Amino acid sequence: MVAEFEADLARARTREGMAVAKAKGRLRGKQPKLSPAQGKHLVALSWAGQHTTAELAALFTVARSTVYRAVERAGGADPSLVAKA
Incomplete structure (x- = not known):
């Protein structure tokens, strides 16, 4: 009974804190x-084709999946290559 009450208080405090942070735009x-x-910059280097994904990941100190994700969000393959195909 007391544990449930304390858990409810913790949830309420968490929600209040999240509302304040959201209001501040954090x-x-x-x-x-x-x-x-x-x-x-990473996408431009990737589209230039002078570096491998692993090299770009090492250069920017991120994982290869981050490189793939950045390129995908930017539109995937180089637009100039897609236009030629």
Whole structure:
């Protein structure tokens, strides 16, 4: 009975804190590994084709999956290559 009451209080405090953070415009969750500028630079280097995915991951100190995700979000393959096909 007391444990349930304490759990309810903890949930209420958590919800209040989340509401305050949302009102202040703070992001919830994990921060992005790459800034928008870094993401654009990474995609440009990827589209240039001079570096492998592993090299780009090492260069930007991120995982290969992050490189793949950034390129996918930017539109996948190089638009100039898609236009030629």
